[in-house]
Amino acid sequence: MKTKNKTLFAVLFLITAMISCDTDRLPETAIADASYWKSESDLKMAANYLYTSLPNVSISADLMSDDSFGTASNSISDGSRNVPATDGNYNNNYGFIRAANKLIENAPKVLANGVAATNVNWYVGEAKYFRARAYYNLLQRYGGVPLILKVLDENSPELQAPQNTRDEVVNAIYADLDDAVSKLRTASVLSSTTYASYGRISQTAALSLKAEVALFEGTRSKFHGYGDPIKHLTIARNAAKAVMDSKEHSLFNTASGGNTAYFNLLQYAGEGSGNKENILVNQYGKSVADVVVSHNTIAEIDNGRYGQTQSLVDAYLMKDGLPYTKSPLYVAPNATTTKAKDLYTNRDPRMSDRFFKTGDPYNIGVAFSVPNSFMVSKYAYRGYFNDVDRAAGRSFIDYPITRYAEILLIYAEASFELNGTISDADLDLSINLLRARAAMPKLTNAFVTANGLDMRTEIRRERRVELSLEGFRYWDLIRWKTAEIELPKTVLGSYWYAEFGKAPATLDSNSYIILQANTKRKFDPARDYLWPFPTNELGLNPNLKQNPNW
16 A cells, blocks of 8 residues: 555655645646646646645644643633734644635636546546635634635635625535535545555545534634534434445444554554545655655654643543443542552453553564653553654555544434434444444443433543544534633543652642643633734734734
8 A cells, every 4th residue: 555655645745845834825836837738647746735734643633632731831722812913723724725625616628628527527527525614724713714615816806795695605515515426436446456545535425524524613603602513414324324334434343453443543553445444534645665655753752842731531431331430440540559550450442542552563673661851741652653663764654534433423413413312223324333432331321320420421531532642632622612611620640550650730739740830721712712813914914803912
């Protein structure tokens, strides 16, 4: 699989290097000359550039949430950020929108040159997907933004247009994704020997993004009190079900991945088209001996830039399916009678798969132990961590951007939020498949009632645990309107065990390390549910209005 995609990665790397920071000018300077837009190869190259917009391996997004903490506090998480002059989250997305518009508008030239319509449509579908993805990135952060669906020149009046409404942006996203689904190939066709194009955007990738967007907007509108949540939640549920019914994807489970299936999702063993759980993946190179492109996530973890918080630990259930506060299996930590490894006893196995513990492979011939240089205050992340890669100083583990597990979670949440209830049958179609893989008890209505649980809380818990440190938590807090509750809380790290050595001064009354006190954290619900537009953009377009209270 790596060898097949080496050429694609090399091309993407060269394009990225050439365009540097000026991504929004690529269409004019690189692919707009009269000799271009003649062949399918030209169209594919233009589409390949759009793949550089896919997120890279990084768990930095969760630093904005209550699940992760770095070497210092995050200004979004603790509410201390200011209005920026520029912001790549704004400019870069519009750069890719412009590139997508360029491809869409010039595709008829390639068609007129004799290329089959089906083949042309593949790349138009990809461009529609990436345009939708860019607008979703903007919508999450800024709300309504200027909706530009054609290539502009320096005199275009649209450059001075005010932002469109949220509803207009969301509807444009839906339209692009619906068209993309009609044009794209299936995941199985892309993975076939005929095309050998695993990694390109498939029909189910477009459907999955539609489900994600609709769940975001449906729950956000429901809990923030605007718009038509029923419309969006229905779209979310239907799009997720369409992915499920396609039979293109399934969980990487005991049959295909062994008992370590969940752990292997973020390891080499979970890569390639044989893993049907991965709907969209950002692929990396091959090996140290055959480098195409690599990442340094291991070094960032090793240097303590990312680590899990006690808040995330507390979300993991005990093996009996109960929260630690209700389970008789839970044993509270004690500095002298328990050790850090005891935390994982009788716990959801997924916690052990995502957290380092004593005895886990760490470096070649070296097992993890405490205290460790990157586990002196918070918990150590185990995803993407490979002992051989650590010794080599670089990693090639692919980044799964969209997993089938997320689709099952979208289906469950959208079903519940539409009706205020969810049937055991729908739980079996979704969340209970995830729990079965983890060897955890089923979630049922009877279990919730018998144990005084809340179904919404348990659905959200399952999402938090299954997708931990995969970049979802902050946006979940935003759409649920719970950021104002969770983010201002004191951030706690690990319990301080005797085996760690001398205790630091920053312990709370229960001997947990205080990473940041609540007195230094804030969240303004009248301001912080939207991001501020960069001041330079406001200066360039006087009709673009700043978001409230920034």
